[in-house]
Amino acid sequence: MQTFPQIKQTYESKIRFVVRNLPVHGDPAVKMAEATLCANDQGKFWEYDGKLWETYQANSQQAQTGVDALVTALKGYASDLGLDAAKFNDCLDSDKHTSDVQKDQQDGTSYGVTGTPSFFINGRLVVGAIPFADYQDSSGATQPGFKSMIDAALAAGS
Amino acid sequence: MSQGRKEPARKAGRPEAGQAGPSPEPGRGGLASRISWAIVSANVLAVLALGLAVAGLALHFTEENGGGSTTGGAKPTATAKASPAAQATPTAPAVVQVSVDDSPSWGPEDATVTIIEFSDYL
Numbered sequence: 001m002q003t004f005p006q007i008k009q010t011y012e013s014k015i016r017f018v019v020r021n022l023p024v025h026g027d028p029a030v031k032m033a034e035a036t037l038c039a040n041d042q043g044k045f046w047e048y049d050g051k052l053w054e055t056y057q058a059n060s061q062q063a064q065t066g067v068d069a070l071v072t073a074l075k076g077y078a079s080d081l082g083l084d085a086a087k088f089n090d091c092l093d094s095d096k097h098t099s100d101v102q103k104d105q106q107d108g109t110s111y112g113v114t115g116t117p118s119f120f121i122n123g124r125l126v127v128g129a130i131p132f133a134d135y136q137d138s139s140g141a142t143q144p145g146f147k148s149m150i151d152a153a154l155a156a157g158s
Numbered sequence: 159m160s161q162g163r164k165e166p167a168r169k170a171g172r173p174e175a176g177q178a179g180p181s182p183e184p185g186r187g188g189l190a191s192r193i194s195w196a197i198v199s200a201n202v203l204a205v206l207a208l209g210l211a212v213a214g215l216a217l218h219f220t221e222e223n224g225g226g227s228t229t230g231g232a233k234p235t236a237t238a239k240a241s242p243a244a245q246a247t248p249t250a251p252a253v254v255q256v257s258v259d260d261s262p263s264w265g266p267e268d269a270t271v272t273i274i275e276f277s278d279y280l
Binding site: 007008011012013014015016017018019020021022023024025028029032033036037040045046049052053056059060063103104107108111112113116117118119120121122123124125150153154157 | 251252253254255256257258259261262263264265266267269270271272273274275276277278279280
């Protein structure tokens with residue numbers, strides 16, 4: 001199982017998990033972030049977020065051909081998930097959430113985030129795609145995965 | 159900022175102190191009193207110079223003691239102050255107050271642990 005489904009399955013009733021945007025791969029990435037917020041307007045953020053990760057490879061290839069091809073795909077995902085297509089398309093085409101994404105970017109930068117994914121666990125910055133379980137780094141040293149870090153934060157907060 | 163506020167106050171005080179001596183002199187007049195004032199002034203200056211020299215010497219020794227604390231008696235104090243910070247750096251990274259704004263989230267809002275992800279879908 002992937003990291004984030006494991007986090008949600010294990011800790012859904014115990015922790016709060018928040019997603020903010022820091023698109024660092026240009027206009028296509030910005031448009032994708034806006035699309036997730038358009039889906040959020042219809043109460044389908046997590047479904048849309050999951051869809052974008054499922055289609056990661058295809059999206060990366062389409063992004064190389066430009067924003068237009070990607071926008072067509074983003075609208076198609078909304079239809080696939082049963083969102084109101086007219087509302088979603090209008091939201092995306094009108095740049096409704098452009099300023100929200102920009103604010104996320106500005107905030108992230110002000111917090112010292114320079115790359116993605118980056119996480120703040122109770123305000124402490126963790127950088128990189130950390131696995132759920134503990135893992136060994138390139139030097140062979142054991143490093144804490146998300147489970148250990150969350151358990152430690154829960155123990156410290158209780 | 160606090161130094162900026164203190165400095166004008168000190169400067170304002172100096173002219174008042176400097177004027178305290180000479181100001182009665184014009185009212186007295188006469189060469190003898192002027193010579194006496196010059197002698198007194200010279201004595202005052204000499205005392206001040208001696209005082210400054212003593213103070214400087216004392217400061218010199220104080221600094222030497224401080225600088226020598228790495229090997230002298232003050233070492234444990236210096237070490238005790240430095241150690242917690244040095245140990246805290248790798249194990250306790252800075253805590254940043256991160257706003258969740260009205261961003262998408264799951265889990266209880268009053269949870270004791272909040273994870274905020276900054277992500278890019280590409």
